[in-house]
Amino acid sequence: MTELRGPVRIVGAGLIGTSIGLALARLGVVVELVDADPDNALMAERIGAGSRLVQIEPQLVVVAVPPDHVGEVVAEQLAQTGAIVTDAASVKSKPLADAARLTGDLSRYVGSHPMAGSERNGPLAARADLFDGATWAITPHETSAPEAVELVRRLAEASGARTVELSVEDHDLAVARVSHLPHLMSALAAGTLVDAPNSHLQLSGQGVRDVTRIAAGDPKLWTQIVSANSAALAGLLEQIRGELDRVLVALGKEEAAEELTTILGQGVSGAVRVPGKHGAPHIDLVTVLVTIPDRPGQLARLFADAAASGANVEDLRIDHSPARPVGEVELAVKPGSVDQLVEVLTERGWVVHR
Ligand SMILES: NC(=O)c1ccc[n+]([C@@H]2O[C@H](COP(=O)([O-])OP(=O)(O)OC[C@H]3O[C@@H](n4cnc5c(N)ncnc54)[C@H](O)[C@@H]3O)[C@@H](O)[C@H]2O)c1
Ligand SMILES: O=C(O)C(=O)C[C@]1(C(=O)O)C=C[C@@H](O)C=C1
Structure with a gap:
């Protein structure tokens, strides 16, 4: 061995x-x-x-x-x-x-x-x-x-x-789909924000943050990555161009609402196929929002209280409230542990929303 x-x-x-x-x-x-x-x-x-x-x-x-x-x-x-x-x-x-x-x-x-x-x-x-x-x-x-x-x-x-x-060839086809195309789509979506007025940007919520995070990757490194995989990417980009045309034709037309629903439904069907943590099948997690004071030690206290409820925190996000000295922590947990988590956190004085 x-x-x-x-x-x-x-x-x-x-x-x-x-x-x-x-x-x-x-x-x-x-x-x-x-x-x-x-x-x-x-x-x-x-x-x-x-x-x-x-x-x-x-x-x-x-x-x-x-x-x-x-x-x-x-x-x-x-x-x-x-x-x-x-x-x-x-x-x-x-x-x-x-x-x-x-x-x-x-x-x-x-x-x-x-x-x-x-x-x-x-x-x-x-x-x-x-x-x-x-x-x-x-x-x-x-x-x-x-x-x-x-x-x-x-x-x-x-x-x-x-x-x-x-195989080398199969790898490059796979990453074109699960990594390189998502990166390009993220960059294109983020690029439309460059000229956006601040009054629009201040409405940014989690959706735009989710879609644009990877767009911040080093452009020089990503130029090398996507150029080296251009053949595999070209086919996928052609496919997306076709889908964009379908969206443009259908958008805003009452008679084409069904077409739009079909396109959006394809998105749902694709998203649920992405494997979950550690390669396990995808499971829907439930998000619990907790308001935390912007003071040292609060996050540690929240984690200790979550652990006391028996819930395993599968994912975590923190949003800072620009106007108030608090943060919003999003805890993602399995559906079976959410009731107990909310009960224990509420008992221990946290402001919790589901
Ligand atoms: N960034 C990611 O998310 C990610 C994930 C998996 C794999 N990769 C791959 O890993 C590799 C490194 O990416 P990274 O994100 O760590 O980039 P990085 O820019 O953080 O690091 C690259 C390092 O390589 C050094 N370097 C460049 N040319 C060199 C040379 N000829 N000899 C010695 N050192 C040299 C640079 O000085 C730098 O320290 C890339 O091939 C990338 O495709 C990146
Ligand atoms: O999490 C991220 O920031 C990544 O984009 C990581 C990611 C990916 O696409 O999953 C990016 C490029 C690598 O080659 C491997 C991993």
């Missing part, structure tokens, strides 16, 4: 590289941090993701640099070390093709892709628990050695993720 012993060399100590380093540090795996930007490597070291200087040859190298540079760094690391090499890029075909142009033997290389991230970048956005419960795609190519695939699986599991193995 192939064990992950370390050291693990991480090339690219940004959001993803530093998060992997922090996750491995929880298990005491020795991590070496390398970055073209010395400040990022230093920052990642300071927050505990590993060391900039490790004198022992790595067992595994993880390349976590932007997609356009992955192939060249993979080829470099294969040449410089005897280690197994993987990468974390959001697309898999282009890095593989780039690496294949630069090196003949790719048996020690297996592509991979943790399906968790953030709209923020750099080491300061990293989190040790970023991959806990997330899915991590492993994409062996024709000549990947089985022990290399196994070691990359160990890396993903050590980082807290569950693995899914699929």
Whole structure:
């Protein structure tokens, strides 16, 4: 059996590289941090993701640099070390093709892709628990050695993720649908806000925040991601163009209300197919709104009271009220625990709305 012993060399100590380093540090795996930007490597070291200087040859190298540079760094690391090499890029075909142009033997290389991230970048956005419960795609190519695939699986599991193995081509088709198209749609929706008057923006609620969060991702990184997956994206974008035309024709016409309902209904049917937490089937959560005073320790008290009710908080959002010294905390819980949660919180003096 192939064990992950370390050291693990991480090339690219940004959001993803530093998060992997922090996750491995929880298990005491020795991590070496390398970055073209010395400040990022230093920052990642300071927050505990590993060391900039490790004198022992790595067992595994993880390349976590932007997609356009992955192939060249993979080829470099294969040449410089005897280690197994993987990468974390959001697309898999282009890095593989780039690496294949630069090196003949790719048996020690297996592509991979943790399906968790953030709209923020750099080491300061990293989190040790970023991959806990997330899915991590492993994409062996024709000549990947089985022990290399196994070691990359160990890396993903050590980082807290569950693995899914699929081909490079299938991976790129899948992420076009579940990641790259949603990103483009979010960017297009957010782009319409640039010229919006402040009087319109002040009405922003949770809906627009949900739709636009990922639009804040680094435009340079996302240009590389979507360009490298253009073929898979083009088909989906054509489909959306057709749907937009249907909406434009139907909008505002009484006789076409049914057509609009059908289009919106398709959205509902698609949304419920998105798996829930830890890859479990989607379940509807119930949201409970709690008003909390804007004072130190209130959130901790609220969590302790929620725990006392026996409810597991599945998700959480905080909205700050601009005009009042309070915040609104949205706790999402399973339907079976909501009554008890509301009762206990109310008993303990919280202002609760369902
Ligand atoms: N952002 C996400 O949500 C997310 C999620 C999963 C995977 N990914 C993938 O992970 C990779 C890293 O993305 P990120 O969000 O961590 O970006 P990031 O900008 O936070 O980090 C990238 C780091 O790579 C360094 N770097 C760039 N070129 C380099 C080179 N040639 N050699 C060494 N270091 C180099 C940069 O200095 C930076 O520190 C990308 O391939 C991306 O597609 C991103
Ligand atoms: O949560 C987010 O901010 C993300 O967009 C993460 C996300 C995704 O689309 O799920 C983005 C790109 C990555 O390649 C993998 C994960």
